[in-house]
Every structure is written in C-alpha cells, then in structure tokens.
Amino acid sequence: MTLLQIDNLSLNILGLEILSDVRFEVDRGDVVGVIGESGSGKSMTALSIMQLLPHGTEVSGSIRLDGEELLTKTEKQMCAVRGADVGMVFQEPMTALNPVKTIGDQVAETVMIHRGASRTEALSIARETLNRVGLPEERFPLSRYPHELSGGQRQRVVIAMAIALRPKLLIADEPTTALDVTTQAQILTLLKRLVDEDGMGLILITHDLAVVADIADRIVIMKSGEVVEAGPAVQLFRAMQHPYSKALMAATSHHPVRNAPKVELDAVPVLEVKSVVREYALPRKSLFAKPGAFRAVNEVSFKIHKGENVGLVGESGCGKSTLTRAILALEGTQAGEIRVGGELVTTKAGASAAARRKMQVVFQDPYGSFNPRHKVRRLVTEPFYLMGRDAPTGSALEARIAEALENVGLQPRDAEKYIHEFSGGQRQRVAIARALITHPSLIVLDEAVSALDVSIRAQILDLLADLSERLDLSYLFISHDLSVVRAITDRVMVMKAGKIVEAGETEAVFSNPQHEYTRQLLAATPDLEAALKRREIASA
Amino acid sequence: MSVGTLPEVKRGLVGAAFQSKSFALGFAVTAVFILAALLSLIWTPYDATALAVSDKLKAPSGLHWFGTDHFGRDIFSMIMVGARTSIAVAFVAVGIGIAAGVPLGLWAAAKQGSLVDEIIMRANDLVFAFPALLIAILITAVFGPSAINAIIAIGIFNIPVFARLARGAALTLWTREYIFAARVAGKGAVRISAEHILPNIMNLLIVQGTIQFSLGILADAALSYVGLGAQPPTPSWGRMLADAQTMISLAPHMALFPGAAIVLTVLGLNLMGDGLRDLFDPKLRRSRS
Numbered sequence: 001m002t003l004l005q006i007d008n009l010s011l012n013i014l015g016l017e018i019l020s021d022v023r024f025e026v027d028r029g030d031v032v033g034v035i036g037e038s039g040s041g042k043s044m045t046a047l048s049i050m051q052l053l054p055h056g057t058e059v060s061g062s063i064r065l066d067g068e069e070l071l072t073k074t075e076k077q078m079c080a081v082r083g084a085d086v087g088m089v090f091q092e093p094m095t096a097l098n099p100v101k102t103i104g105d106q107v108a109e110t111v112m113i114h115r116g117a118s119r120t121e122a123l124s125i126a127r128e129t130l131n132r133v134g135l136p137e138e139r140f141p142l143s144r145y146p147h148e149l150s151g152g153q154r155q156r157v158v159i160a161m162a163i164a165l166r167p168k169l170l171i172a173d174e175p176t177t178a179l180d181v182t183t184q185a186q187i188l189t190l191l192k193r194l195v196d197e198d199g200m201g202l203i204l205i206t207h208d209l210a211v212v213a214d215i216a217d218r219i220v221i222m223k224s225g226e227v228v229e230a231g232p233a234v235q236l237f238r239a240m241q242h243p244y245s246k247a248l249m250a251a252t253s254h255h256p257v258r259n260a261p262k263v264e265l266d267a268v269p270v271l272e273v274k275s276v277v278r279e280y281a282l283p284r285k286s287l288f289a290k291p292g293a294f295r296a297v298n299e300v301s302f303k304i305h306k307g308e309n310v311g312l313v314g315e316s317g318c319g320k321s322t323l324t325r326a327i328l329a330l331e332g333t334q335a336g337e338i339r340v341g342g343e344l345v346t347t348k349a350g351a352s353a354a355a356r357r358k359m360q361v362v363f364q365d366p367y368g369s370f371n372p373r374h375k376v377r378r379l380v381t382e383p384f385y386l387m388g389r390d391a392p393t394g395s396a397l398e399a400r401i402a403e404a405l406e407n408v409g410l411q412p413r414d415a416e417k418y419i420h421e422f423s424g425g426q427r428q429r430v431a432i433a434r435a436l437i438t439h440p441s442l443i444v445l446d447e448a449v450s451a452l453d454v455s456i457r458a459q460i461l462d463l464l465a466d467l468s469e470r471l472d473l474s475y476l477f478i479s480h481d482l483s484v485v486r487a488i489t490d491r492v493m494v495m496k497a498g499k500i501v502e503a504g505e506t507e508a509v510f511s512n513p514q515h516e517y518t519r520q521l522l523a524a525t526p527d528l529e530a531a532l533k534r535r536e537i538a539s540a
Numbered sequence: 541m542s543v544g545t546l547p548e549v550k551r552g553l554v555g556a557a558f559q560s561k562s563f564a565l566g567f568a569v570t571a572v573f574i575l576a577a578l579l580s581l582i583w584t585p586y587d588a589t590a591l592a593v594s595d596k597l598k599a600p601s602g603l604h605w606f607g608t609d610h611f612g613r614d615i616f617s618m619i620m621v622g623a624r625t626s627i628a629v630a631f632v633a634v635g636i637g638i639a640a641g642v643p644l645g646l647w648a649a650a651k652q653g654s655l656v657d658e659i660i661m662r663a664n665d666l667v668f669a670f671p672a673l674l675i676a677i678l679i680t681a682v683f684g685p686s687a688i689n690a691i692i693a694i695g696i697f698n699i700p701v702f703a704r705l706a707r708g709a710a711l712t713l714w715t716r717e718y719i720f721a722a723r724v725a726g727k728g729a730v731r732i733s734a735e736h737i738l739p740n741i742m743n744l745l746i747v748q749g750t751i752q753f754s755l756g757i758l759a760d761a762a763l764s765y766v767g768l769g770a771q772p773p774t775p776s777w778g779r780m781l782a783d784a785q786t787m788i789s790l791a792p793h794m795a796l797f798p799g800a801a802i803v804l805t806v807l808g809l810n811l812m813g814d815g816l817r818d819l820f821d822p823k824l825r826r827s828r829s
Contacts, residue, residue, distance in 0.1 A: 328724050356726045363717040371718045373739050383725040434721065 003028050003201040004049070004169055008061035011041075011048060011225075018044050019225040022061075024218075026169065026201035031192065033212030033233065034205045035248070036222035037453035038424075042205045045222070046171045049203075050088060051078045066168060084114040087162030091174040093154035097146040103130070103157045104142025110164050129160045132197075134190060151316070152183035159190065166198050173205045180315035180480060185524040188215055207453060209252045210483075210526035213237065214534075221245050234535050237528070247455060252528060254458035255487045256465035261307035261472075268342045270442045270474040271304040271327065271359070276336035276346075278322050296322040298498035299336070306441065309468055309475040311485035311506065313521070314495035320478050323495075324446055327476070328361055341441055353386045360435035364447035366427035370419040377415040380404055380434045387438065404433040407471070408463060425456035432463065436471070444476045449484055461488055482525045486510050494518045563815020569808030573801070577623040586614035588621040589773040597791045607793040609783060615794065618775035619801050625687060625770045626777055626805070630756030632691045634749055637698020642745065644699070645706025646737060649714060650729035661707070664700035672697040673762060680768040687770040694759045698752050705748050709741040743820035747813055754809035761802050777802050 004026040011019040019041045026032045036042040047053050049063055051070060063070045065085060073081065082088075090096045098106060107126035111117050117125070123142060130140060133156040146154055155175065162170055172191060176184035192215045195202045204212055212219065213233070220230040221244070229242040240246045278297035285292070296319045304310045314320045325331045327338055329351035338345040343355035360383060363369045370379050380401060384391040392400050402412035408429040419427060428448065435443050445464070449457045465488060467473055479485050485492055486506055493503040494517065502515040513519045558564050580588075585605070592612035600607040606615035648660040676693035683689050710733070713719060722732050763769040764778030772779070777798045784795035 328720075330720065330723055351726075353726050356724065359724075361721065361724050363720065365717055369717040369721060371736050371740070382722060382727075386726045431721075 002026065003030075003066060004203075005064045006045070006049075006061070007064075009045065009048060009063060010060045011044060011053070012058050013054065014056045017225060019048070022222070022225070022227055024220045024227060024230055026203060028168070028201055029195060029199045030218060031195055031202045031204060031212075031216045032218045032220060033216035034203055034220045034222060035207065035209060035212065037207055037248075037455065039224065040222040041225035042222050043173055044225075046088070046173050046203065046205055049169075049171060050082055050086060051075075052082075080114070083110045083162075083167070084165045085167050086169045086171065087165075087167040089155070089158050089162050089170065089172040089175045091177050093151050093158055093178065096158045097154055099146050101145075102142060103135075103140070103144050103146065103149070103160075107157065107160050107164050108142075110161055114165055125164060126160070129164045130157070132194070133157075133160045133163070134186075135160070150183075151179055152186060155179060155183075155187055156190065159187075159194070163194055163198070163200075167200060169201045169203070170195075171203045171205070174207070175204070176211060177206070177208075181482070181526075182315065182520060182524040184211070184526070191215070208526065209237075209249065209454075210528040210531070213526065213528045213531035221248065234532060234539070237532055249528075251454040251458040253483070254454075254461060256458075256462045258465045258488070259469060260490060261305075261309075261469075263305045263308055265305065267306060269303040269305050269339075270308075270341055271302075271476065272337070272339040273303070273323075273327065274301050274337040274339075275299045276301070276323070276326060276338060277334045278319070278326050278331070279334045295498050297326065297333075300495075300498075300500055301336075302493060302500065302503065304442065304474050304476060306474060307468070307472045308491065309477060309489045311477045311479065311489035311492040312495060313479060313482055313485050313492060315480060315521075318495045319498040320495050321446070324361075324444055324476075324478055328359065328444060329356065353388065357383075357386045357438050358440050359442040359444060360438065360440045361444045361446060362428070362431045362435050362448040364451050366424045366431065366451060369431050370427065372419060374419075375415065376405075376417050376419065376430055377401060379419065380415070380430065380437055382434060383438045400437060404437040405430075407436055407467065408433045425452055425459060428452060428456075428460055429463070432460075432467070436467070439471075440473075442474045442476065444478070446478050447480070448477075450479060450481060457484070464488060482510070482521060483527075494521065560815040560818055562811045563819065566808045566811025566813070566815055569804055570812055573623050573805050573808070574627060576620045577627050580617075580620035580624050584614075584617035584620050586617045588613060588617040588775050597787070597794075599791075600793055606797045607791070609780070609794050610787055610791070613775075615780075615797050618780060619777070619797055622775045622777045622780065622798065623801065623805075625764075625774060626757050626760050626802075629687060629691050629694065629760040629769070630753050633694035633698055633756045633759075634752045636691070636695030637702045637752060638745065638749060640695075641699040641702025641704075642706045642738075645703035645708075646710050646733040648703065649707045649710035649737075650733055652711060652714070657707075660703065664703050667696065667700045672759065676759075676763055677766075677768060680763075685768045685771060687774070687776075690760055690763045690769045693763070694756050697759075698756070701752060702745065702748065705744060706741060709744050710737045713737050713740055743816075747817045747820060750809055750813035750816060754806040754813070757802065757805050757809070 002025040006025065007023050009019055009022040022041070022045055024032065034042045034045065048059060049070065051073070053059065059071055065081070070081065104123055104126050107129055108119065108122035111122040111125045112119065127137065127142060131137060135153060135156050146157070149157065175191070176187050179187060188211065191202060204216060206212055216233045218231065219233050219236045221228050223244050229236065229240065229245045240249055276297055277295065277299060279293040279295050282292040282294055300323060312320050326333050327345070329345045333346050336346070340355050341358045343352060343358070345351040345355050381397070401415050405412055405414055410426065410429055410433065419430065422430060449460050452460060461484070464475065468475060477485060477489050489506045491504065492506045492509050493500045494509070494515065495501070496517050502509060502513065502518045509518065510522065513522055590613065595608050595612035596610050598604050598608040604614050604616065606619065608614055644660050648657040651657050675696065676690065679693045680689050719732060719736060722736055760769055761778035764776040765782045767779065769778055770776045780798040781795060787794050
C-alpha cells in the first residue's frame with residue numbers, strides 16, 4: 001500500500017482556484033520531488049497534507065496517509081498527526097526556531113507533546129536525534145541556543161525536530177534555498193540518508209530541478225495548481241512530454257548567446273580595486289582593552305575593463321557584499337583604493353557625483369527595490385539626481401525614460417504605472433532601467449537573478465547579455481549561484497574569508513579549478529546533467 | 541508625493557476605513573465633538589461665562605439641556621466651549637510632538653549608532669523618565685497656570701513618543717534596497733528621509749497621532765482639574781469636574797456631563813486609532829475581510 005495518496009485534490013481560497021485535480025503518491029522510502037515556479041501550488045499542496053491552510057479555504061478530493069483520510073479529520077485529530085506521523089521542514093532556518101529556547105528543548109518539545117514522555121526521556125530522544133542529523137554531543141550540547149549555530153546547523157535542528165518521532169512522511173519545503181551551495185549539498189545528503197534509515201517518504205518541494213536530480217526517485221512537475229507531468233526521475237528527465245516541463249528544463253540550464261568582448265588592456269579600466277581593506281570594529285573584550293577588528297575584505301585587488309563581465313562568487317559571509325558596498329561608496333574603506341573610470345571613489349569626502357554616475361546597481365529583491373509610493377517615471381529617474389543641473393528636462397527627459405524602458409523590453413507608457421502593477425520579473429527589468437538611465441559604464445548586479453523563477457531568470461539573463469553587448473556595459477556580477485555566473489561572465493573571481501582565492505577566465509576556472517575551495521564549490525553545485533549521468537551509470 | 545496620485549490612494553483608504561466598524565463609530569463620535577467645538581465659536585445656547593445666580597443648580601430641562609452649575613452657567617454651553625479648549629490643547633500638543641519628535645527620530649535613525657543617535661535617544665529616555673504631570677506642575681508653577689503652558693507641558697511629553705516611533709520605523713526602512721538605490725544615486729540622509737522614509741512611515745504616525753490626541757485630552761482634563769490648565773472664566777472640562785466634586789450629592793448632573801464628554805471623546809479617538817491601525821496593517825486587513 002502506498003504511504004500517501006493524493007487524489008483529485010482541489011482547493012480554492014475565497015473563490016480563487018489554487019489547486020485543481022492534483023494527484024500523486026508517495027511510497028515508503030521514496031523521495032518525491034515536487035517542482036514548480038512560484039504560484040504553481042506546490043507549497044499549498046504541502047499545507048493541504050498538514051491541514052495548515054489559511055482561513056476561507058475550501059478543499060475537496062482526498063489525501064490518504066497509510067489509508068487514513070486526512071481531509072475529514074478534525075483539528076484535534078490533525079494535531080496528533082502533525083509532528084508524529086508527518087514532519088515538516090521549512091525554507092528559512094533563521095525563523096523556524098524559537099530564539100529564546102535551547103535546541104534541546106525545542107526538539108524535546110515535539111516528543112513531550114506527542115508521546116507524553118517525561119522531560120528526561122524526551123531530552124534523551126532529542127540528543128539521539130541531534131546525533132543522527134550530524135550535530136554530535138561534544139560540539140553541540142542540548143543547551144545551545146539557535147543564535148550560536150550557523151544557517152546549515154540550524155536547518156539540521158529543524159530537521160531533527162521534524163524527524164524526532166520518526167514520522168512516516170517528511171515534507172521539506174525548499175529546505176536548501178536559503179543555504180549556501182556546500183551546505184545545501186550536505187543537507188540533501190542528510191535528508192537522503194534519513195529516508196534510507198527510517199524508510200519514510202519524503203516530499204521535497206523546490207523550484208530548482210538540479211536540486212532534486214540527485215536524490216529524487218520520482219518527480220512531480222506542477223504549474224498553476226495542476227500536475228503537468230509526473231514519473232520516475234531519470235526517465236522523466238530524459239524524455240519530457242509536456243511543453244512546460246521542457247521549457248522549465250531548458251530554462252534551468254539556459255546560457256545566453258554571448259560574443260567575447262574586445263578588451264583594450266591599456267585603456268583606463270572601468271573599475272579598479274587596489275588592495276582594499278574593510279574592517280569592522282568588534283565589541284570591546286574589556287573596558288580598557290582596544291576593540292579588535294574583523295577584516296571582512298582583506299587586500300582585494302582586481303580590474304574590470306570596458307565591456308567585460310566579471311563574476312564574483314563566494315558563500316555568505318565571504319565579504320562579497322561588503323566589497324560591493326565599498327565599490328558603490330556606501331561604506332568607507334580602511335586601506336586601498338577604488339577607482340571607477342579613473343575617478344577615485346575612496347576619498348574622505350565620499351565619491352563625487354561624477355564617479356557615482358559611472359556606476360549603478362541592481363539588487364536581488366525585486367519587491368524591496370522600489371519605493372511603493374512612487375510611479376515608475378520617478379523610480380527610474382532617481383539616478384538623475386547625480387547630474388544635478390545637467391539632468392535632462394522636458395522632452396529630453398521623456399526621451400531618456402522611454403529609451404531606458406525600451407532597452408529593458410518595457411513600454412514607454414509603463415512610466416505612468418506604479419510598481420505594484422508589475423510582476424517580479426518585470427520589476428527586475430524596471431530595476432535595470434533605473435541602472436541604465438544615467439548611461440553608466442559599470443553595473444553591479446548583486447544577486448540580481450537569484451530571487452527569480454527559472455524561466456524569468458533565463459529571460460533576464462538574455463536581456464543582460466544583450467544589453468552588455470549593445471551598450472558596451474561592464475558588469476560586476478555577484479552571486480552564490482555558479483551556474484548563472486558561468487552563463488553570463490567572461491572572467492570570474494572566487495572569494496573566501498575576505499580574500500580572492502582564485503581568478504581567471506570563467507571557462508578555465510570552471511573546467512580546471514586550481515584552488516581547493518573552488519573545487520569544493522563546483523563539486524557542491526547541483527548539476528542536472530552530471531547527476532543524471534551518475535544515476536544512469538549506477539542503475540546500469 | 542506626487543499630487544496626481546493622492547486622490548486615488550485616498551479614495552481607496554477612506555472607503556476601506558468606513559468598512560471598519562470601530563473606525564466609523566470613533567469617527568462619528570469625534571466628529572460630533574469637533575463640530576460642537578467649531579460651532580461654539582459662533583453660537584452657544586447661552587453665554588458660557590455669564591453668571592445667573594438665580595438659575596443656579598438647575599436640573600437638565602428644555603431650557604437648560606444639561607442643567608446649570610452653582611453659578612447658574614449653562615452646562616451645555618460650557619461643554620461646547622470646553623471642547624474647544626480641550627481639542628485645541630490636545631491638537632497643538634500633538635503638533636508639537638510630531639513637529640519636533642519626527643525629525644529627531646529620523647535624524648537618529650539616519651545616524652544610527654552615532655553620538656547624535658545616542659544623545660537624542662538618551663534625552664528621550666530622560667523625558668520619558670519624568671512623570672508628565674509633575675513636569676506640567678513645575679512648568680505652570682514657574683510660568684503661571686494657563687492654557688498655553690498646558691499645551692507646552694503636554695507637547696514636550698509627546699516629543700519622545702514620536703521620536704521613538706519614527707526612529708524605530710525608519711531603521712527598518714534604512715535596510716531596504718530602495719534606500720540603497722537612492723544612496724547609490726548620491727542622495728543624502730536628509731533627502732532620503734524626506735522623500736523615501738517619511739511617506740512610508742506616515743501611516744504609523746497618523747495612528748499614533750490619533751492615540752496621542754486622546755491622551756492629550758485626558759492630560760488637559762487632569763491639568764485643569766488641578767487648576768493648572770485654562771484659567772477662569774474660560775470653561776474647561778477638567779475644572780467643571782473639580783467644581784462638581786463638592787456638589788455631587790446636590791447636583792450630580794454637574795459631574796455627569798463633563799465626565800461623559802471626556803470619556804466619549806477619548807473613546808472615540810481610540811476607536812478611530814484602532815480602526816486606522818487595522819487599516820494600515822495589511823495582515824489585519826486580510827483577516828478582517
């Protein structure tokens with residue numbers, strides 16, 4: 001008998017159809033990858049299984065766990081199922097734990113509620129579970145608090161909470177999206193191991209095909225609340241039927257067509273960073289001791305030439321964001337020089353308007369990048385403030401707005417709209433238009449495509465490649481996602497603990513990494529094609 | 541904020557505002573008192589300061605709707621004029637709090653962690669630490685009791701409330717990417733505060749302003765009760781209550797009506813504040829519909 005059987009599941013919230021006719025099943029010891037873009041209904045499916053739906057939701061169909069219907073259970077009966085029979089792991093390990101309780105207490109809590117176990121008993125189960133998820137007793141006593149752990153370690157605690165009672169089914173909703181690639185690989189391995197040890201079913205919800213390629217036994221692809229395709233993983237990947245699945249697959253490994261730029265090495269570089277140091281003061285150890293300093297950026301030097309796209313990769317905390325803020329003159333530096341088009345940025349008085357005009361930035365979050373109270377016209381023209389009296393007015397201004405919007409594939413009449421009228425991908429286009437409007441020579445793209453769905457990401461990458469070629473722009477492309485960096489950059493720099501450990505032509509670095517850390521990063525990056533080959537060899 | 545956009549946003553908000561029962565009720569009650577105060581500028585049934593000893597301590601009747609006090613003054617007229625005093629004191633006091641507190645809070649947020657921030661916020665703590673009534677008594681003891689001094693005393697205590705609110709709300713906004721974008725565009729802290737931060741914390745300020753307004757009315761009543769607010773012969777709700785105290789068994793209506801006026805105004809303003817808070821908080825708005 002199958003462990004979980006979802007049949008004809010339909011769901012609407014206040015009359016709006018969210019899911020229609022969803023059906024799939026999960027066997028014991030099976031990993032089912034549920035894949036879809038935002039709005040596909042994948043998280044709602046998970047919440048339906050847990051019966052944690054928002055108010056005003058109507059559900060029909062059937063969800064049977066071990067033959068028992070879940071949809072007809074009362075809230076009280078569901079409480080007994082949640083945590084005991086079905087465990088859940090959420091995306092954001094930073095907020096999934098209660099910051100004022102120790103990790104031991106939090107894992108023990110589930111045990112005490114469901115088993116009615118005594119505190120000592122519950123704590124010993126908690127200890128054992130934490131050992132299982134790779135948080136050994138010597139280094140991680142039960143008395144640790146969440147803030148003492150890294151993101152990956154916290155996610156392990158969240159997993160421990162979910163599996164403490166050895167549930168039959170574990171639902172993991174984007175469990176690795178907020179984590180670095182090396183941590184992601186470890187968490188995926190851990191989940192796979194736990195499934196094998198306990199024989200539970202695992203539903204792994206993700207937007208990233210490559211993440212599930214290695215461990216999923218079966219794949220369910222969802223779009224707009226419907227299952228468009230489902231089947232055994234390797235077979236499904238090798239012979240996709242539905243046009244949407246094919247498009248999704250193509251978008252995942254999308255490489256925009258690019259021609260290598262003609263770099264003039266003797267010209268003034270667009271960006272020159274020379275032995276830059278950025279330190280943060282640490283709290284004083286005692287009243288009279290001099291406070292120490294944390295070196296977030298340590299003697300970093302590089303150049304970007306006109307028309308060149310340079311990637312900067314590294315995991316969170318490596319100093320790449322700090323370096324970006326220093327380049328954009330948002331923060332001071334302690335030593336070294338930054339020049340943009342020959343103009344010094346790192347002066348005492350801050351960067352001049354002339355220097356600032358040569359660089360612009362596009363941020364990660366398309367929703368937080370705009371003042372919600374302004375129209376697009378005002379949003380995109382904000383950088384004109386840098387031009388002071390020279391800023392265009394009247395018809396010249398109109399022409400510049402139209403030019404910037406058309407450059408990013410929007411209509412000039414979009415200038416009269418508010419930002420909430422645009423989708424995430426369109427907002428990122430508006431962000432790029434804002435960056436283009438002063439005709440800068442350098443655009444810093446700070447994780448600019450990381451928050452986008454794969455199909456939108458492919459479109460934005462195409463747009464960026466086209467713009468860089470057409471307008472002779474240089475990019476500093478900052479990302480933790482190596483496959484994206486590989487697609488869009490000519491050269492790449494790998495940063496670790498404030499230092500650039502490896503730099504070179506993108507293809508050369510990716511195909512023949514020299515530094516140990518680069519190799520680790522590359523090995524941890526999910527690669528759909530490589531994963532499928534591995535599995536085909538293993539099964540043959 | 542661009543002028544062309546305001547009406548559209550406002551229409552949506554006003555429409556939604558009256559969907560909320562608490563806002564509609566609070567607004568109605570408050571509007572009655574504000575209208576009464578405005579009307580008292582041009583018309584009251586009787587002269588609120590005219591003594592008529594022969595008519596003293598009359599119970600409410602067709603002639604004197606709320607009765608008369610121990611000097612024969614018409615209580616209805618006194619409440620209308622008293623509303624004017626109370627609302628004026630509270631309004632100006634909240635105005636002082638916003639005008640001084642919000643810029644201070646925005647300044648502190650812009651210079652977060654600096655000496656300026658430290659000085660502003662510790663000065664706020666200092667004002668917070670004093671009992672408001674004590675300072676009001678001190679001010680009036682030095683400068684003499686008057687409505688103006690009551691306004692200043694209440695106003696000073698509104699400053700830290702708004703400074704703290706503005707700083708807290710601004711701090712979360714300073715980490716938004718659109719603020720970074722504005723900084724990349726070379727805009728300074730003052731410009732960013734005025735252009736990007738202030739419009740986005742306005743809703744919080746309006747809600748807090750409504751609640752501080754009701755507290756201002758209470759504070760004014762308390763000050764005039766102890767004789768430190770508006771001076772006789774100008775009527776004020778607090779002093780009417782104080783006068784009624786000795787007559788409570790003889791003429792309970794003397795205490796009843798000014799007391800009811802204070803309670804209703806404060807209640808109305810608080811309901812309005814609650815309604816506005818629900819309205820501006822998207823999470824609450826969703827759960828209500």
